[in-house]
Amino acid sequence: MQLLKERILKDGTVKPGNILKVDSFLNHQMDIPFINEIGKEFKRRFAGSPITKILTIEASGIGIACIVAQYFGVPVVFAKKAQSLNLDGEMYTTKVQSFTHKKVYDVILSKKFLQPEDHVLIIDDFLANGCALQGLIEIVDTAGATLEGAGIVIEKGFQHGGDALREKGIRVESLAIVDSMSDDSLTFRA
Amino acid sequence: MQLLKERILKDGTVKPGNILKVDSFLNHQMDIPFINEIGKEFKRRFAGSPITKILTIEASGIGIACIVAQYFGVPVVFAKKAQSLNLDGEMYTTKVQSFTHKKVYDVILSKKFLQPEDHVLIIDDFLANGCALQGLIEIVDTAGATLEGAGIVIEKGFQHGGDALREKGIRVESLAIVDSMSDDSLTFRA
16 A cells, blocks of 8 residues: 555665554554545455455554544454453453563453344454464364455564465455564665 | 443443443444544534544544544644653653553653644543642643643543642533443433
8 A cells, every 4th residue: 555655665664673653643642534535545455345344452453443433434343452351251361462662461352243144344453473473363163254355454474474474375465564663764665 | 422421321331440331332342433423523513623633542532533533634643651662862751550451651652743733632631639630731731732632532531630620710622521430320411
């Protein structure tokens, strides 16, 4: 997505530890008209898929998923990190390793919001090693729902989580794939 | 907001510990067309306010804030809970007591996303004792920005956080105020 690549080059900054900061428009401050363009692009790419639900994970995926969902006309359901007193009843749970935060956390989703008849599009802001995405896919599988694919805003191609999932036959659509980055350069996959 | 009150009566459930679960449409699964109606109502109530930014706090406020922001044509910025490796530079920080999760957590916001010239509308899904909202207000004050008010989807009137803030002169617009609730009844403030 050309608009996104231009925005990353204009407003993104590379920090030590392979961190690409896009917090001025995507995941701290959020440029809503821009995220609407992202929603249109995901709809274009998944136009042929019979999606009934968008699944994401808190926190930074939620706002993007809500804007994207407007183009699909379906509800959003977001998986929560760690146990919450407000969640009861039967839940899907899985564990996810976060390299960014250097810890393992529980991911939970109420069973009533994901059914075998659902066709799921997973939406998230970043894909790096793929741990969070794998956790969500595991939940979709456990629910017996159909995974239509994953729509990722920015994939860190050099961390290979996306390629590993594609090799398993999972449709991963990333709007920008960064294949290398350093203080003064950033290369997108063609 | 009549539509919201009807939805709470239809789909909300009361759980022990003064918990009102609205997770089928507001803060776990999200009914996006319904949340668009919430956005229109906040815009109607704050139509005369020169809002430049919508502020919320992760996680469940983010999606609502993004949908609401479409009606104001302004960016969303969300405060984060606890320290994140992806946040650097100067930050506003405050501490918030969560009664739901029975702990105190740090709330942080990058200084570059809230400026003295900003006119801020705070958006959140719930207001009970008002601790989270007070933390956000403190950040707005520290930034030297102008607080135009708070737009809350559901206020637990019997926990009095909203009334305390109104007494201080803060404009708190709650779309539904629950004044009492039990297993088999729920009373809204007129």
